[in-house]
Amino acid sequence: xxRVAESDLRKQKRExxxxxxxxxxxxxxxxxxxxxxxxxxxxxxLRARTAQQSxxxxxxxxxxxxxxxxxxxxxAAEAVRDDDEIRVDLPYTAVPPGRTVLTLRDLVPAYGARxxxxxxVHGPERIALVGRNGAGKTTLLRTVAGELEPVAGEATAxxxxxxxxxxxxxxxxxxxxAENVARYAPGxxxxxxxxxxxxxxxxxxxxxxxAATLSGxxxxxxxxxxxMLAEPAPQLLMLDEPTNNLDMASVRQLTSALEAYEGxxxxxxxxxxxxxxxxxxxxxxxxxxxxxxTTPEAVG
Numbered sequence: 001x002x003r004v005a006e007s008d009l010r011k012q013k014r015e016x017x018x019x020x021x022x023x024x025x026x027x028x029x030x031x032x033x034x035x036x037x038x039x040x041x042x043x044x045x046l047r048a049r050t051a052q053q054s055x056x057x058x059x060x061x062x063x064x065x066x067x068x069x070x071x072x073x074x075x076a077a078e079a080v081r082d083d084d085e086i087r088v089d090l091p092y093t094a095v096p097p098g099r100t101v102l103t104l105r106d107l108v109p110a111y112g113a114r115x116x117x118x119x120x121v122h123g124p125e126r127i128a129l130v131g132r133n134g135a136g137k138t139t140l141l142r143t144v145a146g147e148l149e150p151v152a153g154e155a156t157a158x159x160x161x162x163x164x165x166x167x168x169x170x171x172x173x174x175x176x177x178a179e180n181v182a183r184y185a186p187g188x189x190x191x192x193x194x195x196x197x198x199x200x201x202x203x204x205x206x207x208x209x210x211a212a213t214l215s216g217x218x219x220x221x222x223x224x225x226x227x228m229l230a231e232p233a234p235q236l237l238m239l240d241e242p243t244n245n246l247d248m249a250s251v252r253q254l255t256s257a258l259e260a261y262e263g264x265x266x267x268x269x270x271x272x273x274x275x276x277x278x279x280x281x282x283x284x285x286x287x288x289x290x291x292x293x294t295t296p297e298a299v300g
Contacts, residue, residue, distance in 0.1 A: 015065070085256040086221075088199040092233035094262035095123025100158055101236045101264045102144065107153035109143045112136020113286040115153065121264055123159070123235065128275045129268040130299050131286035137268040138166070140286065141238050144266075159235035159263070162227040166240050170223050173212030177202050177222045180211055184230035193229075200225040201253070217250035224257060235263035243271045272299060 095101055102121035108114045113136040121127065129137050142148045144155045145163035164170065171180050181193050188196075197207045200221055211222060220242070227234060243251050255277050258265065269275055276296065285294040 084201050086200055086253050088260050090260050093235055095235045099123045103156045105154040107155050108151040109139045110148055112139035113289050113291055115291045123264045125282055126265045126280050127282045128280045129284050135286040137286055138240050141240050160232045161236040162234035163238045164227055168219055168223045171211040176208045178207040181226050181229055184226050187231055196229050216245055238266045240268050243274050
């Protein structure tokens with residue numbers, strides 16, 4: 001695919017060079033006709049204007065073909081660089097140390113584990129939420145995100161919060177990647193959205209691809225981009241089993257994206273090596289209906 005695109009780019013470069021030779025030849029012929037005054041002056045001026053307009057269209061046509069060939073090459077090269085790292089700056093996600101970003105008080109979710117007493121999350125803590133399947137991790141995160149009403153107690157976010165669920169339903173499958181991001185950042189210009197998406201490895205035509213046609217890894221990356229580039233910037237980000245169904249390249253991309261995130265982070269996961277790679281500062285365990293502090297050694 002890359003070789004085909006490179007061949008097409010060389011072809012378009014040759015055709016543009018040939019076109020420039022043709023145009024130069026035409027200009028010399030026109031100047032010769034004008035110098036020898038073989039036709040009336042008015043006729044020669046009209047002919048010169050017409051030739052100039054035609055030459056401009058001819059040149060623009062070849063320049064556009066060359067630009068399209070370059071974009072196809074970029075897309076082809078990107079297609080074989082699926083293990084590229086995400087490199088993005090997210091300064092607006094920063095939270096001052098010690099600032100309370102989330103308060104839980106005697107929280108009783110609709111089902112699953114409860115939070116007895118109080119729990120505060122401060123910026124920029126990185127919290128691992130662990131526990132066996134069915135312990136209630138997803139229910140707790142959905143309750144904090146406001147998707148589920150608690151039976152009792154309080155869950156209050158004091159900063160902009162975003163939640164990325166396992167099912168990735170934050171994306172509209174009928175919209176393009178760029179259009180999905182625009183839904184979360186309505187004040188951002190199209191050029192700014194595309195520039196930011198390029199850092200999430202959606203470059204050129206890839207940003208125009210419908211979400212429904214993306215691979216699993218691409219869909220996760222698009223969902224992550226939509227939430228991390230949202231306005232206002234999320235200063236508390238919650239992820240539910242983010243590495244499920246991701247290949248190694250996608251996990252590396254997720255890790256590099258989260259390295260740039262400066263807000264508070266809560267990640268529910270079973271993948272201990274992945275959690276440790278995030279620089280987790282606090283471990284919370286859901287067990288026997290209660291949420292309590294733990295250590296990575298106890299989890300392992």
